[in-house]
Amino acid sequence: MRTVPGTVAFVPPDLMALMPFAVAIGIELVSASADEVVARMAWSSERCTSGGLLHGGALMTLADSAGAVCAFLNLPPGAGTSTVETKSNFFRPVTAGEVRAEARPLHVGRRFVTVQTTLSDDEGRLVAQTTQTQAVLPG
Secondary structure, three states: OOOOOOOOOOOHHHHHHOOHHHHHOOEEEEEEOOOOEEEEEEOOHHHEOHHHOEOHHHHHHHHHHHHHHHHHOOOOOOOEEEEEEEEEEEOOOOOOOEEEEEEEEEEEOOOEEEEEEEEEOOOOOEEEEEEEEEEEEOO
């Protein structure tokens, strides 16, 4: 994991502690670096809509959480971040297993970080793709 001189290196559980809603919904951080964040969330009936389909809001929460961690790891020392824009395309339903999120920065600037997150199912099939912009908030 990349660290910025003068900052504390975070390990995945520490990063998740900063996002209690993500923990409550069952998101697990697999790995985290400035170049790529990988997270996962298991299918659960409590996260579904009718017909046992994983709810789109749960999928967006997974994508937003992975993207936020990716943006956070690309911030200058002392800065914070907040999502200011997000767009998701959904391609297939999830009815079992788990969903894997892979978030990568598309642009890291002084005022904004743009991240693209790909969600895939257990078989590696594309479930959704999210692009989000995070504001860089001065410390």
